[in-house]
Amino acid sequence: MTADPLGPPLTRRATLSVTLNDVASLANVSPQTVSRAIRNPELVSERTVTRVQWAISTTGYVPNLAASNLASNRSKTIAAIIPTISASVFADALHGLDAVLTPHGYQLFIGATDYSIDREEELIRAFMGRRPDGLFIVGTKHTPAATLLLRKSRIPIVEAWNWTDEPIDNLVGFSNSDAIEAIVEYVVSKGYKHPTFAASLQPGDSRALDRQESFARTVARLLPGEPPRVVDSGTGVIDMDAGVRLLDIALKRHPETDVLMFASDIFAAGALLECRRRGISVPGDLAITGFGDFEISRHLLPTLTTVAVPNVEIGTRAGELLIARMSGIGEESEMVDLGFSVVARESA
Amino acid sequence: MTADPLGPPLTRRATLSVTLNDVASLANVSPQTVSRAIRNPELVSERTVTRVQWAISTTGYVPNLAASNLASNRSKTIAAIIPTISASVFADALHGLDAVLTPHGYQLFIGATDYSIDREEELIRAFMGRRPDGLFIVGTKHTPAATLLLRKSRIPIVEAWNWTDEPIDNLVGFSNSDAIEAIVEYVVSKGYKHPTFAASLQPGDSRALDRQESFARTVARLLPGEPPRVVDSGTGVIDMDAGVRLLDIALKRHPETDVLMFASDIFAAGALLECRRRGISVPGDLAITGFGDFEISRHLLPTLTTVAVPNVEIGTRAGELLIARMSGIGEESEMVDLGFSVVARESA
DNA sequence: GCTCGAAATGTTAGCGCTACTGGTAACGCT
DNA sequence: AGCGTTACCAGTAGCGCTAACATTTCGAGC
Numbered sequence: 001m002t003a004d005p006l007g008p009p010l011t012r013r014a015t016l017s018v019t020l021n022d023v024a025s026l027a028n029v030s031p032q033t034v035s036r037a038i039r040n041p042e043l044v045s046e047r048t049v050t051r052v053q054w055a056i057s058t059t060g061y062v063p064n065l066a067a068s069n070l071a072s073n074r075s076k077t078i079a080a081i082i083p084t085i086s087a088s089v090f091a092d093a094l095h096g097l098d099a100v101l102t103p104h105g106y107q108l109f110i111g112a113t114d115y116s117i118d119r120e121e122e123l124i125r126a127f128m129g130r131r132p133d134g135l136f137i138v139g140t141k142h143t144p145a146a147t148l149l150l151r152k153s154r155i156p157i158v159e160a161w162n163w164t165d166e167p168i169d170n171l172v173g174f175s176n177s178d179a180i181e182a183i184v185e186y187v188v189s190k191g192y193k194h195p196t197f198a199a200s201l202q203p204g205d206s207r208a209l210d211r212q213e214s215f216a217r218t219v220a221r222l223l224p225g226e227p228p229r230v231v232d233s234g235t236g237v238i239d240m241d242a243g244v245r246l247l248d249i250a251l252k253r254h255p256e257t258d259v260l261m262f263a264s265d266i267f268a269a270g271a272l273l274e275c276r277r278r279g280i281s282v283p284g285d286l287a288i289t290g291f292g293d294f295e296i297s298r299h300l301l302p303t304l305t306t307v308a309v310p311n312v313e314i315g316t317r318a319g320e321l322l323i324a325r326m327s328g329i330g331e332e333s334e335m336v337d338l339g340f341s342v343v344a345r346e347s348a
Numbered sequence: 349m350t351a352d353p354l355g356p357p358l359t360r361r362a363t364l365s366v367t368l369n370d371v372a373s374l375a376n377v378s379p380q381t382v383s384r385a386i387r388n389p390e391l392v393s394e395r396t397v398t399r400v401q402w403a404i405s406t407t408g409y410v411p412n413l414a415a416s417n418l419a420s421n422r423s424k425t426i427a428a429i430i431p432t433i434s435a436s437v438f439a440d441a442l443h444g445l446d447a448v449l450t451p452h453g454y455q456l457f458i459g460a461t462d463y464s465i466d467r468e469e470e471l472i473r474a475f476m477g478r479r480p481d482g483l484f485i486v487g488t489k490h491t492p493a494a495t496l497l498l499r500k501s502r503i504p505i506v507e508a509w510n511w512t513d514e515p516i517d518n519l520v521g522f523s524n525s526d527a528i529e530a531i532v533e534y535v536v537s538k539g540y541k542h543p544t545f546a547a548s549l550q551p552g553d554s555r556a557l558d559r560q561e562s563f564a565r566t567v568a569r570l571l572p573g574e575p576p577r578v579v580d581s582g583t584g585v586i587d588m589d590a591g592v593r594l595l596d597i598a599l600k601r602h603p604e605t606d607v608l609m610f611a612s613d614i615f616a617a618g619a620l621l622e623c624r625r626r627g628i629s630v631p632g633d634l635a636i637t638g639f640g641d642f643e644i645s646r647h648l649l650p651t652l653t654t655v656a657v658p659n660v661e662i663g664t665r666a667g668e669l670l671i672a673r674m675s676g677i678g679e680e681s682e683m684v685d686l687g688f689s690v691v692a693r694e695s696a
Numbered sequence: 697g698c699t700c701g702a703a704a705t706g707t708t709a710g711c712g713c714t715a716c717t718g719g720t721a722a723c724g725c726t
Numbered sequence: 727a728g729c730g731t732t733a734c735c736a737g738t739a740g741c742g743c744t745a746a747c748a749t750t751t752c753g754a755g756c
Contacts, residue, residue, distance in 0.1 A: 019742055030706050035744060045704060060500065065477040066417040067742035070711045075414065086443045091434040098433065098460055107474065110458050112446060126455065129413040152408065240647045273647045296644065299588045299621045367712055378736045383714060393734065415712035418741045699756085706749065711742105719736075726729085 018061045027055035038063065069131065078322060079109045079127040081120060081137040083205070087238065089292060089311045090138060093160065096315025097136055104323055106133070115204045115236065121146040128153060134322040136315075140164040140171070141206045156325035158318040162207055163337065170325075171335040172318045176207050177214035179307045179340040183261065183289055184218040186305075186342050192259040192287060195219060196229040198246040198271075199263035202236020211263050211291070229254045243270025258287060259348055265290035265297050265306055272300055272347060287348035302346030310338040366409045375403035386411065417479065426670060427457045427475040429468060429485040431553070435586065437640060437659045438486060441508065444663025445484055452671055454481070463552045463584065469494040476501060482670040484663075488512040488519070489554045504673035506666040510555055511685065518673075519683040520665045524555050525562035527655045527688040531609065531637055532566040534653075534690050540607040540635060543567060544577040546594040546619075547611035550584020559611050559639070577602045591618025606635060607696055613638035613645050613654055620648055620695060635696035650694035658686040 024031040029048060037044045037052040044052075055061075069075045078101055082090040098108055109127060113120040121143045127135070134155055140162045142150070150157055150168050157169040162176065187195060197215040201208050216228035231249045233242045246267055250260050262268040268290030275282050282288055282302055290297055293308035317336050325331075372379040377396060385392045385400040392400075403409075417423045426449055430438040446456055457475060461468040469491045475483070482503055488510045490498070498505055498516050505517040510524060535543060545563040549556050564576035579597045581590045594615055598608050610616040616638030623630050630636055630650055638645055641656035665684050673679075 020744095021742080031742090032707080032744075033705060036705085039744090043704075048704080062473065062476045062497075064418070064479060064742055066414045066423065066479060067711090068744070069414040070412070070418055070713085071742075071744040073711070073744095084443070085433075085446065086436065086439040088434065088436065088439075091436075091439050095432070095434045095460070098458075105474075107478070108458055110446075110456055112443070125410065126453075128410045130455070131412060131414060149410075240643055244647075269644070270647055273649055276649050295588055296617070299592075299618055301621055301624050368714095369712080379712090380714075380737080381735055384735085387714090391734080396734085412712055415741090416714070418743085419712075419714040421714095421741070697756105700754090702752090702754100704749100704751070706747105708747085709745090711744085714741085715739090717736100717738085719734105721732105721734085723732080724730090726727105 017064075018059045020061070020063070023052065023055045023059055023061045026059060027051045073131075075131050075133055076106055077109055077130060077132045078106050079111070079130070079132040079135045081111050081113060081123055081127070081135070083115045083138055084112050085110065088294065089309070092311035093138070093315035093318075096312040097319045098315075100316050100319025100323065106323075115202055117141065117143050117146070117204055121149075124149050133326050134158075136160060136318050136322065139206065140167060156322050158321055160314050160318055162210070167333065167335060169333045170318075170321050171333075172314050172321065172338065173336075174309065174338050174340045176210040177217075179291070179309070180211045180214040181218045182340070182342050183291075183305075183307050184215060185222065186344065187259050187261065187287065187289060187348055188222045190287075190348065192348070193223065194226065194229075194254075194256045194258045195223075195261055196231060196250050196254050196257040196259075197261050197263070198231045198243075198250055198267060200233045200236055200238060200242050200246070200267070205236065208263055215261070229257065238264050238266050240266055240270025240273070243267035244274045247271040247274055259283075259289065260286060261289045263291050265292040265294040265304060268304055268306065268347075269294075269296050269300060272302075272304065276301070283346070283348050289348045293343050297343075298345065300347070305345045305348040306343050308341045308343050310340070313338055365412075366407045368409070368411070371400065371403045371407055371409045374407060375399045421479075423479050423481055424454055425457055425478060425480045426454050427459070427478070427480040427483045429459050429461060429471055429475070429483070431463045431486055432460050433458065436642065437657070440659035441486070441663035441666075444660040445667045446663075448664050448667025448671065454671075463550055465489065465491050465494070465552055469497075472497050481674050482506075484508060484666050484670070487554065488515060504670050506669055508662050508666055510558065515681065515683060517681045518666075518669050519681075520662050520669065520686065521684075522657065522686050522688045524558040525565075527639070527657070528559045528562040529566045530688070530690050531639075531653075531655050532563060533570065534692065535607045535609065535635065535637060535696055536570045538635075538696065540696070541571065542574065542577075542602075542604045542606045543571075543609055544579060544598050544602050544605040544607075545609050545611070546579045546581075546591075546598055546615060548581045548584055548586060548590050548594070548615070553584065556611055563609070577605065586612050586614050588614055588618025588621070591615035592622045595619040595622055607631075607637065608634060609637045611639055613640040613642040613652060616652055616654070616695075617642075617644050617648060620650075620652065624649070631694070631696050637696045641691050645691075646693065648695070653693045653696040654691050656689045656691050658688070661686055 020031045020034050024034045034052050037049045041049050111123040124146050135157045137159055138161050140159045159167050159171050161173045163173050199208050199212055212230055219226055219228045231246055233245050250257055268288050272282055272288050280286055290304050290306035293306045297304035297306050368379045368382050372382045382400050385397045389397050459471040472494050483505045485507055486509050488507045507515050507519050509521045511521050547556050547560055560578055567574055567576045579594055581593050598605055616636050620630055620636050628634055638652050638654035641654045645652035645654050669682060
């Protein structure tokens with residue numbers, strides 16, 4: 001028996017949900033017209049748009065963007081790759097990015113590398129499978145394979161935060177080295193002679209490395225003969241506990257320190273509060289500086305001298321660049337230096 | 349002339365990128381075998397897998413997940429809807445969620461509602477178009493239309509943070525009202541008689557409202573005759589400046605206050621630092637409590653009495669629930685109460 | 697009424713992938 | 727030899743949508 005007595009073969013399992021065709025037949029128009037009524041209503045007569053909208057709401061239709069993506073080759077999606085979600089600086093940047101993209105109908109895919117460029121490469125690979133229309137990525141140091149993937153991708157890319165002279169495409173950021181240089185210059189101008197830099201260097205965090213090297217260079221230039229004192233908690237964790245630990249190490253190893261310069265306000269805040277607890281007067285016995293100008297810094301007692309960095313603006317500028325490129329307005333890669341500013345307060 | 353002298357009509361613009369078919373013909377197997385070699389290598393002979401992998405890397409093939417999604421009706425995507433990205437509590441939860449999902453190959457779509465349930469509905473609608481395999485959403489209060497969309501979605505959903513007796517599907521959180529009740533009980537047990545609650549109530553933030561109502565109930569129960577003093581900065585912004593403002597209002601309007609109970613550690617930290625600046629002794633002149641047990645709270649001087657809340661764990665538990673449901677293990681909706689704990693420190 | 701061009705709508709053919717079905721080679725068993 | 731079983735692979739038919747082209751409708755102008 002080759003004939004099939006059981007009727008037509010089972011079709012594959014469909015999604016069971018309302019499709020464009022259902023809407024079209026209810027509205028008595030072609031599927032194409034429904035598609036147009038949704039995406040370019042100005043091309044469709046008002047009467048038809050109304051009828052289609054009625055059909056959409058009575059059926060509860062929700063367009064399947066995967067199908068749209070496949071057919072149109074545009075995903076209305078932006079991939080964002082950051083070191084970690086739970087660091088406020090990156091969260092702020094994402095917030096800025098999201099605020100710019102949302103009105104244009106773009107949605108954000110977010111991935112965290114945990115400061116590993118290998119993990120970053122994996123993420124890029126996975127994200128490319130979703131065919132984003134644009135990509136935002138923190139940092140300019142990638143694996144060779146990742147760089148290649150990005151170059152070949154033919155989508156607009158914004159590298160953010162770090163400065164470099166050879167971005168893959170667009171760049172939005174500021175110079176970490178210049179920022180450190182500026183605050184070292186500031187403390188030296190205030191008469192401090194024995195600065196110590198305190199950071200938590202984690203393999204892969206090139207921004208932290210930049211800052212440390214810049215510190216050494218600037219000290220060598222401004223305070224000849226002075227050794228470039230650096231303390232490092234080594235774990236890569238950025239929290240107040242680490243700040244306390246760094247304070248301990250610095251006091252023990254470099255008791256001559258007159259200004260302790262932290263690579264993050266978080267460290268500085270932890271250390272400053274600990275100083276008060278121990279009765280170390282700030283800036284009398286020891287001056288302290290931070291980096292980032294977090295909100296806490298202007299509330300601390302004494303208020304914290306630090307460097308303000310344009311977190312949110314990095315996100316918004318990046319978003320604007322992406323939007324411009326995706327709508328075909330800008331063609332050229334841009335490099336945007338958003339700068340920084342030394343915020344002189346009481347702690348140094 | 350109806351015949352076309354220009355040769356075959358232009359075909360639609362293809363993606364120009366390497367497809368499964370290219371890989372298949374290079375490896376001399378069928379497209380289906382390539383697909384299997386990627387997703388279920390154990391079904392394919394070792395020799396073939398090797399050949400396919402070679403073909404993939406020489407062509408630089410990156411699978412198009414939109415096509416995969418369309419064909420398989422699974423997106424390997426989770427939608428996460430939170431009030432705002434730049435609040436550390438939600439960032440922590442996302443971090444936990446991401447950590448659980450990544451190893452299973454799921455990617456996170458993130459959207460911020462800015463505490464508006466109308467914006468939330470829009471977001472849900474937009475996200476449903478991507479056909480996520482699961483959804484994580486902060487809060488249990490939604491618009492009727494949003495609730496309907498979620499119920500009809502036929503994907504596992506986790507509502508988080510708030511407690512409710514009627515979740516849409518799964519629930520992971522703790523009771524805000526119980527937490528406030530507990531810390532009010534704590535301060536009353538410590539002998540304080542005139543508590544004032546300080547919050548920043550923003551329309552739509554039902555969690556804040558829960559806390560405030562719970563405060564009033566508990567005061568009425570434990571301190572009969574005592575009015576439920578509440579101050580509200582009204583802006584909805586949660587930062588240290590707002591904490592200072594709340595302190596001002598409370599001191600002016602309710603000078604009899606002996607313990608000022610803030611709805612967030614952020615407020616409490618701002619107020620506590622301001623007290624020291626003004627020479628108000630804490631807890632001598634005024635006791636202070638917070639909510640959230642942020643890192644700063646144990647570093648402040650005096651350390652802050654507060655309520656610890658399981659931010660990261662909310663994310664991880666939600667992720668585990670989603671994974672279980674998506675792999676078809678669990679069928680039942682679950683309600684997970686992660687609890688909280690009063691952290692007694694020096695400030696009250 | 698007729699022509700003509702613009703506006704509105706319809707038709708066709710995929711986008712790149714996977715579910716499903718079925719086929720073939722290799723091997724063991726009676 | 728004949729049969730069934732297992733392991734592997736190929737062919738086919740879409741998933742739901744949109745690009746590209748084709749066709750119809752309609753109003754303006756003569």
